[in-house]
Amino acid sequence: MTQTDQRDLGDSDSPLEDELEDAFNRMIGEGTQRLHRPWREVLTTGFFGGTEVAMGVLAYLSVLNATHNPLLAGLAFSIGFLALLLGRSELFTEGFLVPVTTVVAKRASVGQLLKLWSGTLVANLVGGWLIMWLVMTAFPKLQAQTIESAQHYVEAPPSAETLALGLLGGMVITLMTRMQHGTDSVPGKIAAAVAGAFLLAGLQMFHSILDSLLIFGALISGGAPFGYLDWLAWFGYTAPANVVGGLLLVTLLRLIRSKDRLKEERDHAES
Template sequence: MSKTSQRELGESDSPIEDALEDAFQRQLTEGTQRLHRSWREVLITGFFGGTEVAMGVLAYLSVLNATGNQLLAGLAFSIGFLALLLGRSELFTEGFLVPVTTVAAKRASVRQLLKLWSGTLAANLVGGWVIMWLIMAGFPKLHAQTVESASHFATAGLSRETVVLALLGGMAITLMTRMQHGTDSVPGKIAAAVAGAFLLAGLQMFHSILDSLLIFGALITGDAPFGYLDWLGWFGYTVVGNIVGGLALVTLLRLLRSKDRLQEERSDAEAESE
């Protein structure tokens, strides 16, 4: 009998440990499914993820243009995260906790993780660009607001402040993922999505996908005081910051917390492969 089975048959340590065990199992189940997708499935779910975040950007810009209130606009952006949650699409920055935990448990390979990350990132950007083109064509009254909002990110040079904002952005989105996997409650998952949107969009943290879509919208208007090369320079350090923030500030600590369970899963995986 494996250690995992023995643990399941034994008495629970505490309600908190039971909850952590349930969350761990949910992560492994979901992560295994996500990491074993074909390229077609990765690209399609990533494309939808980009389109849904773009709809959140539309809500964000609309509220910001009408009220001038950044915090209210951040709450409006939660529409995008709610669509991701309920539509089960894929966002690149939501791939730092669950898939990495699954790889650490030897339920998937590093190669599969890189496929998920690269395919989702590219598809998010393509899907988001398409919808931002439609938004800019359908809502010309939002052009000025889009350029103003995007300039905050695209013209930000590499500095301690911008690096920290990228780290915090990666931490915030991974924390949102952790909260959503810590409960079976749909209202609880929705609350986590709203909280994540408030932190990221309301406080203007640097997020590689969300802010890229704002920049794309500004570029599509033809009025932006920057170009795609400026976006690429900003995107380069922001995506690295998001990855480091999500992995080092949330995922690594969660793995350390579940060290014993990870070892059990690794042992079971090795036994099953023999």
């Protein structure tokens, strides 16, 4: 009996192992497709990811302005994550679990991973800035709330607290991705998006893209007591914290759990 037959036989006695195997195969299949795209597709999906998250930011600001309750506003922000899910666009911080697993499995290269990360990050910010310009122009009554919300992030000095908020922000978005890839159920994927939005926006964790759009909105309004260099200084420690949180607190554990399957994928790629 071959090793594959033994694994399949063992999996047939364990529904949990079957589900994990299916989730692993979905990740590898999706990751291979995402990492082998040309620049045009990477930038396009990243641009739409930024615009769709900006719609979630609009919902967040509207509810926060009306209720002053960040938990309710966090639920409203889930519109942005639902748009990402159903529209199949892409967010920079969603690029940790699936693409990294694919690279470790040797289905793609580190260079392709860096292309995905850099292209998606820049496109997210450009698309998000554009929509935030429209939002601030269309809804001037939200400008004061936007400035107040942005100050919570951009004026926070680097500290153990802000570092922890950045690590948790990366963890939450990567955990959301893991939950969505762990099921074929559309309602299940939607529930994961709502849960991720509630934790991330409702608890005001530090997220390099979401919070950047709030800061952009405040800057566009013209009344912000800070500038783009202040945003860049904040972004300079928040983005790495998100990456570390997503990679170490979720992705690494998933790689350890799937080490046997990863070895098989690498052996197959090298044969």
